[in-house]
C-alpha cells in the first residue's frame with residue numbers, strides 16, 4: 246500500500262499507510278495493542294463512539310429538577326401519601342445509593358482496565374460518570390426531603406434480600422481485580438461474564454423492581470421530581486445495558502473460544518439466579534398492591550425482561566414466550582423515541598450539543 250507524502254514548505258512528511266493499517270487491525274476489545282497514548286483514531290468500534298455522543302446528548306444534572314412538590318408530598322399529613330409510599334421512596338434511594346457506586350466502580354476498575362481500544366475506554370468513562378450523576382441525584386433527593394442518610398444506608402446493609410442481590414454481583418467483580426491473564430480462555434470467559442452480569446443481570450434486570458415501583462408512583466403524580474430523576478436515570482441505564490451488550494458481543498466475536506455450550510448454559514443460569522433474587526426481593530420488600538399492581542404481574546415482568554436480555558446476547562430465553570404484563574412500564578423504561586416524555590432540560594442539553602449528526606430517530 247502506498248504511503249502518503251505531505252510537503253510543507255521545504256519539509257516532507259511520510260505517512261506510513263501500512264503502519265496505520267496495522268495499528269487499526271491491532272485494535273481489539275481485549276489483548277489489543279497496548280499504547281501509552283489515548284489515541285482514539287482511527288475508530289474501529291464506531292458504535293462505541295456513537296453511543297458516547299448519544300449519552301452525552303442526554304446529559305442532566307439533579308439540581309435542575311424541582312423538588313417542591315416532593316417535599317410537600319413527603320410532609321403530607323392529609324392521607325394523600327401513605328406510609329407505604331414513603332417506604333418505597335426510601336427503599337429506592339437506599340438501594341440505588343449503593344448500587345450506582347458498585348456499577349461505576351466495576352466499570353472503571355474491572356472492565357475499563359481490561360479493554361484495550363481507546364474508543365471503548367471513552368464510552369466506559371462516560372458510563373462511570375453517569376453512575377456518579379445517578380449517585381449525586383440520590384444525595385440531592387435525601388437532602389431535599391431531609392431524610393436521615395443513615396436510615397437509607399441501613400436499608401442496604403440490613404435487609405437480607407438486598408444483601409443477597411449485592412453479594413451476587415460483587416463476588417464476581419472482586420475476583421477480576423488483580424492482573425488477569427486474558428490470553429487464557431477461562432479468564433476471558435470470566436471477564437465476559439462480568440459484562441453480562443453487570444449489564445444484563447444487574448442494570449438490565451435487577452434494577453427494575455424498584456424502578457417499576459417509583460415510576461408507578463410517578464405515573465400517579467406522586468413525588469414528581471424523584472420520578473423525573475428516575476426516568477432520566479432509566480434512559481441512561483438503557484444506554485448502559487446496550488453498551489455492555491455490544492461490548493460483550495464484540496468480545497465473543499473476537500474470541501470464539503469463549504462461546505462454548507457449557508459457557509452459554511452458565512450465563513443462562515446466572516440470569517436465572519438474577520431473576521430469582523429479584524423476585525425474592527420484590528416479594529419481601531415491595532408492597533406492589535400499594536401502587537395498584539399485583540405481585541404476579543410484577544414478577545412476571547421480571548421474567549419477561551430477563552428473557553429479553555438473554556435474547557439480546559444470543560442466548561435462549563428461560564421461559565416460553567411471555568406477553569409483557571406491564572406494557573406501560575416498558576414504555577416508560579425502554580424509551581426510544583418518545584422524546585415528549587422527557588421534557589425540559591434533557592432535551593435542551595441535547596439540542597445544545599447536537600451537531601446535526603444525530604437524528605431524532607436515534608433517541
Ligand SMILES: [Fe+2]
Pocket residue numbers: 345348375376379478482
Ligand atoms: Fe445508574
Ligand SMILES: [Fe+2]
Pocket residue numbers: 348376448481482485
Ligand atoms: Fe448504569
